[in-house]
Amino acid sequence: MNIACLGYGVVGKGVVEMFTNDSRINIKHILVRNLEECPLAVATLDIQDILNDESVDCVVEMMGGIDFPYHCIKESLLRGKHVVTSNKAVMAAHYEELLTLAKEHHVQLRLEASVGGGIPWIHSLLQQVRIGNVYRIEGIFNGTTNYIFDQMHTRHEEYSKILKEAQSLGYAESDPSSDVDGYDIQRKLMISSSIAYKTVVDMTKFTLASMRNIQLSDILYFEKYGFRCRYFATSFVEDGKYFGSVEPTLFEQTTQPACVSVNHNLTILYHDTLGVLQLVGQGAGRYPTANAVVQDILDVYEEKWSNIQMEKELTYDDSLSNTRLCICTSEEGLDVFDAYLVRKEQVGHRYYGWTMDLDNETKCQLVNEASKKDNSFFYAVVR
Ligand SMILES: NC(=O)c1ccc[n+]([C@@H]2O[C@H](COP(=O)([O-])OP(=O)(O)OC[C@H]3O[C@@H](n4cnc5c(N)ncnc54)[C@H](OP(=O)(O)O)[C@@H]3O)[C@@H](O)[C@H]2O)c1
Secondary structure, eight states: OEEEEEOOSHHHHHHHHHTTTOTTOEEEEEEOSSGGGOOSTTEESOHHHHHTOTTOOEEEEOOOOSHHHHHHHHHHHHTTOEEEEOOHHHHHHHHHHHHHHHHHTTOOEEOGGGTTTTSOHHHHHHHHTTSSOEEEEEEEOOHHHHHHHHHHHHHOOOHHHHHHHHHHTTSSOSSTHHHHTSHHHHHHHHHHHHHHHTSOOOGGGSEEOOOTTOOHHHHHHHHHTTEEEEEEEEEEEETTEEEEEEEEEEEETTSHHHHOOTTEEEEEEEETTTEEEEEEEEOSSHHHHHHHHHHHHHHHHTTOOOOOOOOOOOEEOGGGOEEEEEEEEOHHHHHHTGGGEEEEEEETTEEEEEEOOEEHHHHHHHHHHHHHHOTTOEEEEEO
């Protein structure tokens, strides 16, 4: 089978390397921005070389970004080429349109590497939705932020120091917003939830809380009560309605999420006959991610079709969620929550409060108000 690779970076190089001397797959083109990036003769600067080449069966998008990958994926599908992508940003932004286009043109659009890196998460979801219902998914979908929380707990260092270290290790980008403000996880939760519930979920409705205000003193406070903090995503369906959130969350130290170390991911699905399935592994990195892309390419080669469905109509419902919070703030921030607290404490200059169960609307209102009074306000859901 002839393939064309778009992008020759961390993931692209891994994929090309894994197909060296593999007689099943012939890499006909590699799209790069600069020919010096890639020493191979198949490198090209022009996407038209790929789109116009009728012998290319499958286009493998590994560039990142949204607009240009969208154009490349759409044009490939329109010309009857299968597409494999590792790009969650373009898929979350154009999920319904691109999958519909693939169906209409009788080609595959596969996206295993876009969520969970090397963990066969999308594969597991697609297998389980063939029979019965997945009604809840949750987990740790971002290795960079897990590394930050995990190392803050393990080594008792401040957020800024661990973030710099994550950047020097290549885990975090120089602008870390997409990781630490939750947008990367929001996109992964959108893709996973849409597949799990056979619909197209609206990710802008998810409750999203940044982790960037976490302080070492908060971590020490959580530990005093036997908790560890993780950046956790959850979505579930009930009676034709769904809810989703991405929030720092406290787990008792012996539980599975609390034990997910360094930059590993944890993905969990709840199914009405299987029960609970938990997968732990490398959510990023050259070879784990390339492995997921290669699995997708081989499935196209072996004519194994993935069947992503979108026919269910579900509505978003904020009132499905009730959560308890631990808030970390100033005296003014604490006052906002006063009527809802079951316990409060002061440690140095920081005030801590534990809330009763809050419905999501009340929670979001209180969080907004407290954040206005205290720009260092942080909260975690208590599980
Ligand atoms: N790295 C991971 O562990 C991982 C894990 C899961 C998913 N992903 C996803 O996989 C995708 C690729 O990630 P990556 O880490 O491999 O990124 P990367 O190292 O930055 O590689 C992307 C490559 O694509 C090239 N590129 C970008 N725009 C291009 C264009 N218009 N024409 C030609 N080449 C272009 C870039 O060239 P320039 O350097 O010149 O811009 C770069 O060489 C992203 O969507 C990412 O979210 C990555």
